[in-house]
Amino acid sequence: MSEIRPDMNPDPADTCIAFRDLTVGYNSHAAVHHLNGVIARGSLTAIVGPNGSGKSTLIKSVAGLLRPMSGICRVAPGLSTAYLPQLSELDRSFPARVKDLVALGLWQKRGLLGRHRPADRQAIVAALRAVGLEGFDARPLDSLSGGQLQRALFARVLVQDADLILLDEPFNAIDEKTIRDLIGLILHWHGEGRTVVVVVHDLDLVRTHFPQALLLARRPIAWGPSAEVVTPENMQRARQFQEAWDDQAPWCEPSPAPARGVA
Amino acid sequence: MADWVVAPFLEFAFMQRALAGALLLSLSACPVGVFLMLRRMSLTGDAMSHAILPGAAAGFLLYGLEIVPMTIGGLVAGAIVALGAGAVARLTVQKEDASMAAFYLVSLAIGVVMVSLRGSSVDLMHVLFGTVLALNDDALRLIGLVAAVTLATTVLLWRALVAECLDPLFLRSVSGLGGVVHFAFLGLVVLNLVAGFQALGTLLSVGLMILPGAAARFWVNNTLAMCVVSVGIGIVSSLGGLLLSYHASLPSGPAIILSAGVVYLLSLLAGPRGVLRPALPRRHHRTA
Numbered sequence: 001m002s003e004i005r006p007d008m009n010p011d012p013a014d015t016c017i018a019f020r021d022l023t024v025g026y027n028s029h030a031a032v033h034h035l036n037g038v039i040a041r042g043s044l045t046a047i048v049g050p051n052g053s054g055k056s057t058l059i060k061s062v063a064g065l066l067r068p069m070s071g072i073c074r075v076a077p078g079l080s081t082a083y084l085p086q087l088s089e090l091d092r093s094f095p096a097r098v099k100d101l102v103a104l105g106l107w108q109k110r111g112l113l114g115r116h117r118p119a120d121r122q123a124i125v126a127a128l129r130a131v132g133l134e135g136f137d138a139r140p141l142d143s144l145s146g147g148q149l150q151r152a153l154f155a156r157v158l159v160q161d162a163d164l165i166l167l168d169e170p171f172n173a174i175d176e177k178t179i180r181d182l183i184g185l186i187l188h189w190h191g192e193g194r195t196v197v198v199v200v201h202d203l204d205l206v207r208t209h210f211p212q213a214l215l216l217a218r219r220p221i222a223w224g225p226s227a228e229v230v231t232p233e234n235m236q237r238a239r240q241f242q243e244a245w246d247d248q249a250p251w252c253e254p255s256p257a258p259a260r261g262v263a
Numbered sequence: 264m265a266d267w268v269v270a271p272f273l274e275f276a277f278m279q280r281a282l283a284g285a286l287l288l289s290l291s292a293c294p295v296g297v298f299l300m301l302r303r304m305s306l307t308g309d310a311m312s313h314a315i316l317p318g319a320a321a322g323f324l325l326y327g328l329e330i331v332p333m334t335i336g337g338l339v340a341g342a343i344v345a346l347g348a349g350a351v352a353r354l355t356v357q358k359e360d361a362s363m364a365a366f367y368l369v370s371l372a373i374g375v376v377m378v379s380l381r382g383s384s385v386d387l388m389h390v391l392f393g394t395v396l397a398l399n400d401d402a403l404r405l406i407g408l409v410a411a412v413t414l415a416t417t418v419l420l421w422r423a424l425v426a427e428c429l430d431p432l433f434l435r436s437v438s439g440l441g442g443v444v445h446f447a448f449l450g451l452v453v454l455n456l457v458a459g460f461q462a463l464g465t466l467l468s469v470g471l472m473i474l475p476g477a478a479a480r481f482w483v484n485n486t487l488a489m490c491v492v493s494v495g496i497g498i499v500s501s502l503g504g505l506l507l508s509y510h511a512s513l514p515s516g517p518a519i520i521l522s523a524g525v526v527y528l529l530s531l532l533a534g535p536r537g538v539l540r541p542a543l544p545r546r547h548h549r550t551a
Contacts, residue, residue, distance in 0.1 A: 089432040095484045107437045
């Protein structure tokens with residue numbers, strides 16, 4: 001499997017995320033299987049793969065929202081993380097304005113009680129301008145379109161000012177112009193030296209804009225420069241994996257933990 | 264008119280106490296109700312109000328109609344049901360609405376059995392429907408204390424409360440406060456229900472929590488403004504209910520909740536976000 005470990009002996013100072021034999025999943029069914037490798041500091045990586053191949057699961061475990069079943073998923077200490085989920089639990093009927101949503105991004109800096117300073121307010125205005133929502137700050141959330149909401153969520157990521165940015169399918173149901181603008185932001189973050197990991201479905205986008213790609217089909221199929229990863233042969237291999245959980249699936253080596261009746 | 268409104272409060276000390284108690288309750292319970300509604304937990308509030316009954320009844324059985332033991336009993340029962348239902352929801356496949364319903368129904372049945380073991384149906388009526396016109400100093404002090412704790416906690420946790428309602432997954436990704444906030448908030452709900460039951464009874468104390476918040480939703484679209492408007496509606500309902508109770512010889516608790524119900528209906532009809540406004544024909548619209 002050495003071909004899917006892009007960096008066998010990485011310099012630790014260059015490492016942003018390290019996976020060592022990582023297995024994550026739900027109810028003892030692995031969604032990501034024995035992943036080894038490293039995502040370098042300042043890299044821009046696309047995670048691709050069919051539906052149900054474990055992309056979101058992997059991102060969630062990097063974000064610290066899901067504990068590994070075994071193995072290690074380690075983010076370099078001292079790095080701040082911003083995570084934009086695919087299925088946001090955002091309540092759009094909540095009586096808040098756009099700037100209230102974006103201001104949530106100040107949490108890591110100001111916490112529960114810290115005052116929002118004038119500079120923070122300027123950061124919010126600047127972030128809204130950067131995502132093309134200038135003048136939207138006082139608009140109620142329930143009046144936003146899907147694309148505008150996604151732009152507002154990107155503004156929140158901007159305000160979070162994080163070293164590691166995790167975006168889970170940020171381009172779903174978004175028109176082309178918005179995708180172009182959001183890609184521009186991602187490339188800008190990359191240019192600033194932040195580490196960015198994005199789950200993407202559009203392979204053309206991956207080929208054009210993402211230097212690195214990881215192709216998942218529950219286990220890693222290929223990992224490295226996008227041009228070498230996103231190839232017809234690799235995609236064909238990825239498509240062959242079985243999407244459904246199999247309750248009869250054999251236990252993965254070595255010996256399984258004794259089943260405790262939990263399916 | 265002025266006589267009709269002012270005289271009862273000038274003349275009778277019990278009316279002044281009732282007013283003070285109801286105003287403090289409005290100040291405290293209405294913002295909690297706003298967050299209950301925003302978290303889609305209005306019916307949880309209702310369930311909790313039933314759940315505190317056996318605790319209150321145990322206090323009543325042991326010490327009679329005394330505020331302190333009944334309050335402590337209610338707090339304990341409320342905490343057991345809230346934590347129990349929450350634990351079942353987290354540890355099993357059952358969702359919190361079902362486990363909450365199961366716990367509160369059992370709790371309510373135990374409570375009614377306990378009250379009927381001793382005492383008459385008059386006592387049961389006291390516990391169930393409250394006696395705002397007979398608030399003593401202890402009860403007023405308790406309500407004041409609860410109001411202070413509630414306001415302080417709400418101010419302290421404001422940002423987390425809003426974040427937990429608006430985008431709980433985001434809050435989980437940046438902070439471990441989500442669970443703490445959830446249980447602190449449930450604690451506030453129980454505390455306010457217990458403070459209210461002396462005045463309004465266990466069954467109706469939730470009314471002053473839910474109705475003003477629900478009515479405020481039809482007027483404003485901003486969390487802080489909703490809290491302020493709901494407190495205003497709570498105060499107006501308390502005043503109106505007490506006067507109605509005094510002049511028409513109605514039981515005070517239900518009169519207050521009925522007044523709040525009337526405000527809710529008016530808001531539903533006439534509020535800017537109510538049912539009538541969108542139905543009105545509009546001649547003008549903006550181009551963008």
